Each structure stands twice: as structure tokens, then as C-alpha cells.
Amino acid sequence: MKSVPLQQQTFSELRQSCPALFDFFAGQQLAVPAEELRLETYLAQLSTSPAQAAQIAALNAYVAALQSLQGDRFRLTALHISGGRDKNGQAEALDLQLVPGEVICLVGPTGSGKSRFLADIEWMAQGDTPTGRRLLVNGQSPDPAWRFSPEHKLVAQLSQNMNFVMDLSVAEFVRLHAESRLLPDAEQKVAQVIAQANALAGEGFSGETAVTALSGGQSRALMVADTALLSQSPIVLIDEIENAGIDRRRALKLLVREEKIVLMATHDPILALMGSQRLVFRQGGVAQVLQTSRAEQEQLAALEAYDQRWLNWRNRIRSGARLEQLDSETDPYLDGF
Numbered sequence: 001m002k003s004v005p006l007q008q009q010t011f012s013e014l015r016q017s018c019p020a021l022f023d024f025f026a027g028q029q030l031a032v033p034a035e036e037l038r039l040e041t042y043l044a045q046l047s048t049s050p051a052q053a054a055q056i057a058a059l060n061a062y063v064a065a066l067q068s069l070q071g072d073r074f075r076l077t078a079l080h081i082s083g084g085r086d087k088n089g090q091a092e093a094l095d096l097q098l099v100p101g102e103v104i105c106l107v108g109p110t111g112s113g114k115s116r117f118l119a120d121i122e123w124m125a126q127g128d129t130p131t132g133r134r135l136l137v138n139g140q141s142p143d144p145a146w147r148f149s150p151e152h153k154l155v156a157q158l159s160q161n162m163n164f165v166m167d168l169s170v171a172e173f174v175r176l177h178a179e180s181r182l183l184p185d186a187e188q189k190v191a192q193v194i195a196q197a198n199a200l201a202g203e204g205f206s207g208e209t210a211v212t213a214l215s216g217g218q219s220r221a222l223m224v225a226d227t228a229l230l231s232q233s234p235i236v237l238i239d240e241i242e243n244a245g246i247d248r249r250r251a252l253k254l255l256v257r258e259e260k261i262v263l264m265a266t267h268d269p270i271l272a273l274m275g276s277q278r279l280v281f282r283q284g285g286v287a288q289v290l291q292t293s294r295a296e297q298e299q300l301a302a303l304e305a306y307d308q309r310w311l312n313w314r315n316r317i318r319s320g321a322r323l324e325q326l327d328s329e330t331d332p333y334l335d336g337f
């Protein structure tokens, strides 16, 4: 949906669509103009006295920055990755074109180069990383300045290690993030992120919970929901989701829903088969690209049934029960977890 440029909105509309603009007026100790006045009319009415010139220039720059953050964002239509070399210096036969909506899984032994591949994407490698890989964004070499530009922030990364050091509640933390994205409906987004995070985490938490009091699984669930609902980056990189203590399939579905390219290092067979293709790493290079076959997709239901049984046994151990029989059909612990 194309948004109305900020300049053409009245101050009453801006209050909803761009609350951050009012921070400028507060910061500059300026009186907020009449509600029905359009921003462009207000700007035109300001006198051009030297005393006001600096303020007008600052306001114009502020509005331009807000507009670029809010406006019609850069759209990623294709990400192209061409091979470099593996750890032995052998050329990597890789010519990969990815489009939004795809999930690509990275598999391979420890040290085989999965994290390095994700790092190449995060850094938008241009032959300037140890692998020599190159990326094209919408068919072109990305401008190096994009690596730091909020408007072109292409990549959101979910890492396994989450440590909060801030003295904030969950709601305050998510609100800060939503406000920094200049979202008009920040409060609604905060509620959605917390609700989704609770749906992913084993143990619930509220908006009042301190972020430092969250467990590893709860923090991870919060970051997944936050990335899915607040991040506008079209590429999501995930380094291992399996040990997170969260509903990982639901997490993946939430992340994919927003039409992103998701690249995920995983050895979880269910997640691997949920991807459209998987890259097999050896010695720092992509040795094979496997498309998920129809026969593999047909195994998903069986794998999920195994997984459910496994989850059941885990929950029995977790709740202090004994595992003297493994019959999940009649198991009272199967439901409710």
C-alpha cells in the first residue's frame, strides 16, 4: 500500500502515522501547530529569517529521514549468490538464485562453513571475505553503503546466543524496537509480538516480565516474534533453531509468513524438509544443492508423528515421570504440553 507522503498529512493525521515527528517539536521546544494544518503548509508559512533558517533546515532533514524510513521501502526480488572457494582453495560450483518466500536449509558437519556462508550474506560479500563469494541484489552489486543503511537493511539475524543486559520489561523492550521502526501502531504491535512469543515458548511470560528474567527459550521466542512482526528486512538468517526450547516449526512458519527469504543452518530433519532446498557444506564450500523432493515432502507427516512421540517422552522426563514404557498411544502426558 502506498502511503501518503508526510508533507501532505495534517498534524492530526501525523499524530497517528508519525508520532516521532512530535519528538522534534518537543526537542526544539517548538509549539505544535494546529491539528488541521498540513505539514507542507506549516513549512511554507514559516518565515525565512536567518534565525529560523537553521530550524527549517533541521525540520526538513528530519522529515526526509522519517519519510525514507517510513516510505515505500526497497523491495528485494532476487538474491544471487555465486561461488568462491572452499577451505582448500578449490573453486565452489555455486550459482544460486533465491526469491522471497523461500526457505533454504544449510547442512553439514561442524566446521564445514555454514556460519561463514550466513556471514557472507549478512556482509553482502563482494569477493572480499575468506570465501571469495559474491552476492547480487536484484541483479546488481549492492552499494557498500547499504551495509549500514536502515532503509536498505536487508538482513535480520537470529543467533543462538541471547543475553539481555538492559533493565527493561518485555513490553518496554519491544515498544522501543517498534518505535525505532517508526511504526504508527506500536502498541498493537507490542501486544502481537508478546502474544506470538508466548505461543512459541513453553512457559508463558507477560509484558511486565523483566527481559533479564526470561529463560533461554523465552528470549529466543521473543526474538523470533520480534523479527517476524517488526523487522522489515527481507532476508532472515537463522543459526540453529533446534536447541531453543521453543516450538520450532511454528517459529519457522511465523518467519516465513512475511514473504522473506529464510536461510537456516539446521540438522533437524523436519525443518530441513520444510525448506525448498538444502545446501550441503563440506570443507568450507557448498558441495551439493538438493531440492526437497516430493518423496521427501511425503515423509513429513511421519517425521512429525515421531517428533510428537519424542516430545512426549521429553515432557515425561521433564515433569519427573518415569520412562518404563514407551507406549505413546495411551500416554496421559501426550496432551497438554
Ligand SMILES: Nc1ncnc2c1ncn2[C@@H]1O[C@H](COP(=O)(O)OP(=O)(O)OP(=O)(O)O)[C@@H](O)[C@H]1O
Pocket (backbone or CB within 6 Å): 085, 086, 087, 108, 109, 110, 111, 112, 113, 114, 115, 116, 117, 130, 131, 281, 283, 284, 285
Ligand atoms: N571457504 C572458506 N574459506 C576459508 N575459511 C572458511 C571457509 N568456510 C569457512 N571457513 C572458516 O572455517 C571455520 C569454520 O566454519 P563455520 O564456523 O562457518 O562452520 P559451521 O559449519 O558453521 O560449524 P558449526 O556447525 O560447528 O557451527 C570458520 O573459522 C570459518 O571462517
